[in-house]
Amino acid sequence: MKIAVGSVFEEYGGVSAHIFNIQRFSSHTIEVVPSSFTRNIIYARRSIKPYYKRFLEKKHLVGFDVVHSHTDPWFEKLCYSSRSNDCKWVHTYHTLFFDEDYRDGLNEWQMDINRSLLEVASKADLKISVSKWMQKYLFENYSIETVVVENGIDLEACNKAKGDRFTKKYGLSDFVLFVGGIREVKNPLLFIKLAEEMPDMKFVMIGEKLDESNIIEKYGVSLPKNLVLLGTLKHVEVLDAMAACRIYVVTSKREATPITLLEAMAMKKNVVVPLHTGCVEVVPSDGYGFLYNLDSFEELVARTKDALSAERINVKARERIKEKYDWRKLAKKLDSLYESIG
Numbered sequence: 001m002k003i004a005v006g007s008v009f010e011e012y013g014g015v016s017a018h019i020f021n022i023q024r025f026s027s028h029t030i031e032v033v034p035s036s037f038t039r040n041i042i043y044a045r046r047s048i049k050p051y052y053k054r055f056l057e058k059k060h061l062v063g064f065d066v067v068h069s070h071t072d073p074w075f076e077k078l079c080y081s082s083r084s085n086d087c088k089w090v091h092t093y094h095t096l097f098f099d100e101d102y103r104d105g106l107n108e109w110q111m112d113i114n115r116s117l118l119e120v121a122s123k124a125d126l127k128i129s130v131s132k133w134m135q136k137y138l139f140e141n142y143s144i145e146t147v148v149v150e151n152g153i154d155l156e157a158c159n160k161a162k163g164d165r166f167t168k169k170y171g172l173s174d175f176v177l178f179v180g181g182i183r184e185v186k187n188p189l190l191f192i193k194l195a196e197e198m199p200d201m202k203f204v205m206i207g208e209k210l211d212e213s214n215i216i217e218k219y220g221v222s223l224p225k226n227l228v229l230l231g232t233l234k235h236v237e238v239l240d241a242m243a244a245c246r247i248y249v250v251t252s253k254r255e256a257t258p259i260t261l262l263e264a265m266a267m268k269k270n271v272v273v274p275l276h277t278g279c280v281e282v283v284p285s286d287g288y289g290f291l292y293n294l295d296s297f298e299e300l301v302a303r304t305k306d307a308l309s310a311e312r313i314n315v316k317a318r319e320r321i322k323e324k325y326d327w328r329k330l331a332k333k334l335d336s337l338y339e340s341i342g
Helices: 014-025 036-044 046-059 073-082 108-119 132-142 155-159 163-170 188-197 212-219 235-244 259-266 277-282 297-309 315-324 327-341
Strands: 002-006 029-033 066-069 088-093 126-129 176-181 203-208 227-231 247-249 270-274 290-292
Touching (some): 002 014, 073 088, 088 327, 155 235, 188 212, 188 297, 235 259
Parallel strands (some): 066 088, 088 126, 176 247
């Protein structure tokens, strides 16, 4: 089968990683839209992007057995217009934007994405959720039926991570790690507060716009001396950071199936995660990590200290990822779904 999956204009973030893993592990012929060649042209000349979009809107996606959309309203409409008796449409729901996760509510672009997910993507021939909580939410609130195919990771990439390579480059080891971004849903302020509470421990933050000037501008807070901000890094460096860290902490207000959490667990790291949404699906009990209630800072501190004092090698976490979140297994499930409608 020949399948178009998209869209990917920026090669970072969980959705892009998800799409690239479909291409990497599927047994079918997968074309990512735009192609790598086209993305490079758009990177070089951003003004080309609207012309490229209009060109595809007129041409449609032709010669494919399946078109597979994710979170881009433009691509969802393109898949809708490209669907035919010979070409089926699959859509994957990662998450929605929720008003309560943002201090000032949702921006217009976030509401546009939500509208497209609920009004356009819901018309797909097959609809997929990356987590059980998303599946339940869509059905109970909008009567949208989905099949669950979780986010996953490339275990081999995790196996190749080298903590000493990260330590040699940045001079950091044995630290508490956060990987996310500056967006409010990732809740970076809570991690900063945790670092302030534990001044004798080194804390490291990696992610989009996570530098001092951006954090001060957005949140108006000072940063503790034991906190290091590294901003956006290449994926291989993020994996090296996970290999070098002592524990991994998630402070998000909401998650689908958090890929970075899966990667940290695949490296047998102790993880500290909030007791909600996709986090608790990945870490269903204390046997796999350290759970805390997001509305209790005292509990976060206590669980972080528990994780730091626990055995460093979390074999049970690694086994759970191998069993449930290995893309080599997930790709077979997804391929069967493609075949069932193709």
